[in-house]
Amino acid sequence: MIASDRRGLDSQVLLLNRFYMPMQVISARQAFTLLCRESAEVIDVDHGHFYNYSFENWQELSLLRAEENLVTNWIHSPRQIIEVPQVLRLIDYDQIPKTTVRFNRKNLYLRDNRQCQYCGKQLNFSQMSLDHIQPRSKGGATSWENIVCSCTKCNTKKGCRTPKEAHMQLLSKPAKPHPFHSLNLTPSNQNLEAWLPFLKHQLESA
Numbered sequence: 295m296i297a298s299d300r301r302g303l304d305s306q307v308l309l310l311n312r313f314y315m316p317m318q319v320i321s322a323r324q325a326f327t328l329l330c331r332e333s334a335e336v337i338d339v340d341h342g343h344f345y346n347y348s349f350e351n352w353q354e355l356s357l358l359r360a361e362e363n364l365v366t367n368w369i370h371s372p373r374q375i376i377e378v379p380q381v382l383r384l385i386d387y388d389q390i391p392k393t394t395v396r397f398n399r400k401n402l403y404l405r406d407n408r409q410c411q412y413c414g415k416q417l418n419f420s421q422m423s424l425d426h427i428q429p430r431s432k433g434g435a436t437s438w439e440n441i442v443c444s445c446t447k448c449n450t451k452k453g454c455r456t457p458k459e460a461h462m463q464l465l466s467k468p469a470k471p472h473p474f475h476s477l478n479l480t481p482s483n484q485n486l487e488a489w490l491p492f493l494k495h496q497l498e499s500a
Contacts, residue, residue: 310383322378337381339488380488405471411442423449438470
């Protein structure tokens, strides 16, 4: 039987390639699978210093931290307690992260901050409509620069008109997003400090 605290196996873990470049965000479940397969190692950030741990060494460190009440996010079985890591590094994966973002509904949703670009309403993914700013009937392209997320109400109101014709205003000018946004990052306050050294370059260029 395995137990955890409130976050446990659903926690977010930042995954790096072999060169310490951020690849994606995975769940703790996926992280422990990679560790068990010896495909990755834990990167522990402590006061600006990085420490690399194999899964075996991480388990030993977790026990020591647990004895000192230093573990705040954990899973455990009757025989052991393991701290959920915040950063993982793939040992053999040396591919460079993609420098382009795929044009699809999910990435449009992320680019537009999950909200209607006309009224600002927060949208669930299933509620989202896609609107051509310059309508297709008037030669509008299906591109990053001509499509925005909208709610059904605003999309219906605008119809086959331009925003100017419909007397509607966009919250921001649409553009192709920076590759950083495809990571879909929503770090908590607790793991932000551990992630920041690896995300600093992406944040500055985003």
